[in-house]
Amino acid sequence: MNSPKIMIMGVGNVLLSDEGLGVRILDAFDKDALPDNVELIEGGTAGLELVHLIKDVDFLILVDAVNAKSEPGSVFRFRPEDIRILPDAFEVSFHQVGIIEVLNVADLLGNAPQTLIYGVQPKSLDWGMEVSEEIKAVFPQLIQQIIKEIDHINATNSFMDMPPAKD
Incomplete structure (x- = not known):
């Protein structure tokens, strides 16, 4: 059996401190420790x-800032289809064209990967190139969770079945 193609995509605006956490976390991964079938991609904004980046991907793991009006550093794990049932107060993305629209277009084209989103509640969206300490503190736990997810995909060809992570 061929290994599924897995992409970890960090999205966000690195000029707005914690809004860039999805991109910044990619630098925290030990790229040498990742399996060969895993690709890290900066989606930026x-x-x-x-x-076109996701058309040949089997499994897409997105990391992004989400506004769940929660404690900074709270981690949420959900599938795109879960967004319909989230409260209206929950903003999935701060970007102009959300990743959900990208996935919808990919789906229409018949090449949307299975997708999982790890969202982190930001502390600050002020101008700045660094993420806040509260967000940096979540990175090791979040990376560990994503590595478990990758191992599970490689073993079972599916995402882990578990409730959303909460702090």
Whole structure:
């Protein structure tokens, strides 16, 4: 059996401190320790141009800032289809074209990967290139969780079945 192609995509605006956490966490991964079938991609704030990046991917793990009006550093794990049932107060993305629209377009084109989103509640969206200490503190736990997810995908060809992570 061929290993599934797994992509970890960090999205966000690195100029707005914690809004860039999805991109910043990619630097915290030990790239040498990742299996060969895993690719790390900076999605930045790109919109629909991301569709071509994910067309050959089997499993997409997105990391992004989400506004759940929760404690800074709270981690949420959900599938795109869960967004319909989230409260209206929960904003999935701070970007102009959300990743959900990208996935919808990929789905229409018949090449949307199975997708999982790890969202982190930011502390600050002020101008700045660094993420806040509260967010940096979550990175090791979040990376460990994503590594477990990758191991599970490689073993079972599916995402882990578990409730959303809460702090």
